[in-house]
Amino acid sequence: MKKHPEITIHHLAEVLKISASTVSRALSDNKRISEKTRKKVQEKALEMGYRPNVLAANLRSKRSMTIGVVVPRIDRHFFSSAISGIEDYAWTKGFNVIISQSNDLLFKEANCVRTLFNNRVDGIIISISMQTNEDKHLKLFSDKNIPILFFDRYCPTIESDRILVDDYNSGYKITRHLIERGCKRIAHIAGPELLNIYKNRKEGYLKALEEVEILPVKEYLEVTGLTKEEGKLAFSRLMSLPNPPDGVFCGNDTTALSALEYCQDHKLRVPQDVALVGFSDEPFSAVVTPSLSTVKQPGYEMGYLAAQKIIDRIQNNSVTIPFEQIVLPTELIIRNSSK
Amino acid sequence: MKKHPEITIHHLAEVLKISASTVSRALSDNKRISEKTRKKVQEKALEMGYRPNVLAANLRSKRSMTIGVVVPRIDRHFFSSAISGIEDYAWTKGFNVIISQSNDLLFKEANCVRTLFNNRVDGIIISISMQTNEDKHLKLFSDKNIPILFFDRYCPTIESDRILVDDYNSGYKITRHLIERGCKRIAHIAGPELLNIYKNRKEGYLKALEEVEILPVKEYLEVTGLTKEEGKLAFSRLMSLPNPPDGVFCGNDTTALSALEYCQDHKLRVPQDVALVGFSDEPFSAVVTPSLSTVKQPGYEMGYLAAQKIIDRIQNNSVTIPFEQIVLPTELIIRNSSK
DNA sequence: AGTATTTTTGCAATCGATTGCACATTTAAA
């Protein structure tokens, strides 16, 4: 007797003395197959330990049931939460999630995108790198009409769905908060203008100042890469000014933390001497001393929503559905660093 | 003229007036193709924007160039670091990484594993859930001789490669450290015995006590699920003992943090009244006040190594290579919580 | 030139599932 190392529909067909097409249809619950044969086939399939060959099915149907994800770094909490959300939803719909990280480098991002493209993912969810100042690599997808969805950091020149948070308002709320607690000289450590998220945060900041008729001071605006090191440098520049700020809105929690460290080293009291607010609500923010005021971004929810949106578009890939830009609200969390 | 929405080797063959097989061989640098035609084909391929159909190739060659990863939660720093390492290496070798999370639930883990199996991943890297007390679902892989590799949390009944850290020694080092700084009554908040990592940490703890002839006190050993809540409860039980401990080795940083919070709420000084040590070196551990002593596990390196190991096994899938268990050293980081 | 040898190329089957179309069977309607 012949051994069947891997059962195919043809083996089932042979055993059941019906055609492979019937088996295929029976297994996919096609309504053109009678209840009787369907049951017969499914039972036999189970009995013989049949497992469908996803590869073959995908080849034929020209889908891969896979969505690609590109993020700057997987090990950053916001992104891993988002991925968690993506993964949770995708899994329920039978989609796989292939992830890749750009390390905030444009060439690496282009590389990832191309690989995902060659692997024929059905759609791509991406948060672009800090260096991304062109969209050639992304055109690959939009040109071929493969759904692409940006979350958080997006490329404005590509028409597509976007899941964002309200950075403008967040920047505004933070600054308002600093004003209301009595800060007079409010500085902002911003991220690269290239990314709209940072630009918007900055504009929210400026708007809040304008509203209470505080003139923005050029020296109070630092633009950096928002790393720990750059943050510390920027903050030390700020505090070395003849008239240093008494409130600083840091572009993210990492720079806020390095500001905090600077203060500890230089015996500055937070928030008495200078109030600090960060951005993102990293896991450490609630537990540092003093605890760090910040803005909470719903990472998991964004990911979940992103997955919903893109799978929906994959499955109804009509070009008719207009692109949607969903802007989620954020939550200002006031902690001791600015109380 | 006919439009070619997606170029295949057949289109190339047609244009170049050679056979598809030659094209296929030329593209894969097969040595049986002359330099001349090879160049000709490759240039044309580039010119026409040919991209190989990975699906078709994989179907034929019965590989998927994909490795599956199952972790309890993606958004935990240790795991996201490991994934980052896996991803970085796999990418260099042209492998994709499909990730899935078990949420520390056995049934979800079994589900993930089965899906990956059906998707015909070439290998699987897994860190098992806290509930995993059986190995049926993993047998799927070992039975079919598909490489499986455990990292950190492993299933002892499955023969396979493993990348671990030296939990026993870590537990030992932590306890030694507490002893040396003068602690007399040392407690341990342990994780479920089901997982060897926790068992080993506990045994390291016991070994250290034994060495200095401290008799283990039953009440000083708490076994929990190591969540924030359970940690707090366990710690409060410890501190409510008639003779509370003056040093606690917490099973992870999360429980150590909740212990810290308990101390703050109850006006206990750390480390004067009770010294604390955690495990894993979470991002927050260095920045809480007091900063948390802990053990650093090389997450990224473990992931990177895991990917190397499994890809190596996939590519030389001879059964002859004996399974390997790699145990990486950890680093005890002494911070203020136990100084 | 003629044969042996090596190099290069092509034919056709294969991987396993899907699907349009046609044919067969059953059921309903006239």
Added chain:
DNA sequence: TTTAAATGTGCAATCGATTGCAAAAATACT
């Protein structure tokens, strides 16, 4: 009973690349 409609099943092509085998072409050797 006949015709029409509905339901169930099978044939064969298809998705795109790979590969064993054989044939053709190029080269080497008497």
